[in-house]
Amino acid sequence: MRMRPPKLVAIAALTFGLATARSAGDGDKLRDEAKRLFGAIKAVPQARLADPDVTLGHALFWDTRLSANGKVACASCHMASDWGADARRFSVDAKGKNTGRNSQTVLNAMLQPSLRWTGDRKSGAHQAEKSLTGSMGFASADVAVPLLKKLGYEAAFKSAFPKDAAPVSPANYAKAIEAYQATLLTPAPFDRFLEGQDDALNAKQQAGLKEFLNHGCAKCHSGPLLGGGSIRKFGVEKEYWTATKSEKKDAGLFTATKKEADLYKFRVSNLRNVAKTGPYFHDGSVADLKEAVQVMADVQLGNRLSDADAAAIVAFLETLTGDVPRHYGPPKQP
Ligand code: HEC
Numbered sequence: 195m196r197m198r199p200p201k202l203v204a205i206a207a208l209t210f211g212l213a214t215a216r217s218a219g220d221g222d223k224l225r226d227e228a229k230r231l232f233g234a235i236k237a238v239p240q241a242r243l244a245d246p247d248v249t250l251g252h253a254l255f256w257d258t259r260l261s262a263n264g265k266v267a268c269a270s271c272h273m274a275s276d277w278g279a280d281a282r283r284f285s286v287d288a289k290g291k292n293t294g295r296n297s298q299t300v301l302n303a304m305l306q307p308s309l310r311w312t313g314d315r316k317s318g319a320h321q322a323e324k325s326l327t328g329s330m331g332f333a334s335a336d337v338a339v340p341l342l343k344k345l346g347y348e349a350a351f352k353s354a355f356p357k358d359a360a361p362v363s364p365a366n367y368a369k370a371i372e373a374y375q376a377t378l379l380t381p382a383p384f385d386r387f388l389e390g391q392d393d394a395l396n397a398k399q400q401a402g403l404k405e406f407l408n409h410g411c412a413k414c415h416s417g418p419l420l421g422g423g424s425i426r427k428f429g430v431e432k433e434y435w436t437a438t439k440s441e442k443k444d445a446g447l448f449t450a451t452k453k454e455a456d457l458y459k460f461r462v463s464n465l466r467n468v469a470k471t472g473p474y475f476h477d478g479s480v481a482d483l484k485e486a487v488q489v490m491a492d493v494q495l496g497n498r499l500s501d502a503d504a505a506a507i508v509a510f511l512e513t514l515t516g517d518v519p520r521h522y523g524p525p526k527q528p
């Protein structure tokens with residue numbers, strides 16, 4: 195009698211083994227489709243991290259002294275503990291004001307063709323330079339120049355931009371920060387699956403990937419980041435969400451362009467690390483990922499997801515969680 199429990203365990207293990215073997219066979223077809231729609235990302239080569247523009251951008255990104263009140267750095271609203279986003283619904287800027295929208299993660303963000311919820315910044319440098327008079331609270335971008343010099347940054351700017359006669363400038367501040375952010379890539383189990391490793395996704399996660407495809411999520415969430423604007427490549431026109439759960443409506447892209455056609459439009463979110471970057475949507479109105487998935491099915495696809503399908507999709511989305519890069523933290527003082 196005593197022998198029975200171990201035997202049962204062995205049988206269960208064998209059945210489980212067969213089940214995974216079977217889904218691995220399916221895995222090839224699933225992988226081919228996933229490779230067609232998405233794409234793997236790779237970590238930046240270690241050597242790049244030592245380049246002077248990257249190390250300068252690293253220092254600037256984490257330096258709270260570079261703000262109007264001396265207390266706010268980029269990292270204040272893009273925290274390492276929150277995978278480069280902010281777990282608060284809104285963040286607090288250098289004037290003590292709440293941001294109008296939820297903070298997005300900077301991890302992998304530089305792979306996107308345009309930035310922010312409305313895609314109104316064309317590059318990381320454009321975004322960073324605008325931050326000086328935005329979140330950082332300076333009256334003008336030029337105010338940062340004497341401050342950078344006073345804080346001893348001149349030598350680092352010189353070595354990062356050796357050809358410039360006046361290397362300490364808002365434009366170079368922005369370029370260095372962009373260079374640093376471009377190194378913040380987070381390969382995840384999903385990338386290993388795309389590259390051929392069957393067991394990088396377990397059976398439930400593979401089932402979730404199938405549901406993601408079956409329900410049409412990839413119509414918008416495609417490309418290597420599963421969204422983030424890369425959708426344009428695939429020629430799908432309806433790329434923006436046009437409904438919002440918030441009581442006080444945010445006019446979206448309209449706020450930047452003032453064109454009626456842009457009312458309530460938002461950039462398709464990228465889904466890398468999404469399990470770690472809640473709360474969700476531009477207004478941070480949904481705290482739970484499963485609920486966010488159900489809202490999407492409902493609003494974008496007019497489609498009710500069963501609880502089991504939503505849970506499977508969440509299990510799949512968790513495979514997009516990579517490690518926070520080791521150099522995403524305050525730089526060590528030399
Ligand atoms: C006070 C909080 C705060 C500070 C400080 C801040 N950000 Fe942000 N960041 C946000 C919010 C909120 C958004 C979304 C804004 C929007 O779309 O309206 C955002 C968006 C971004 C994005 C776009 C990500 C994407 O997927 O499109 C990048 C990149 C970024 N920030 C980088 C930076 C950098 C670099 C700095 C420092 C120069 C910085 N942020 C300072 C709150 C902040």
Ligand code: HEC
Pocket residue numbers: 406409410411412413414415432433434435437438460461462463464468471473474475476477486487490491494495507
């Ligand atoms: C028609 C295009 C479209 C389709 C289809 C679509 N989405 Fe989205 N998705 C968006 C847009 C746009 C946003 C940003 C919405 C906002 O914040 O207002 C978004 C946001 C999200 C978010 C929140 C991300 C964040 O960081 O806040 C998740 C999660 C998500 N989508 C998952 C899904 C899933 C799962 C499906 C399929 C059931 C799906 N989406 C279908 C366009 C789409």
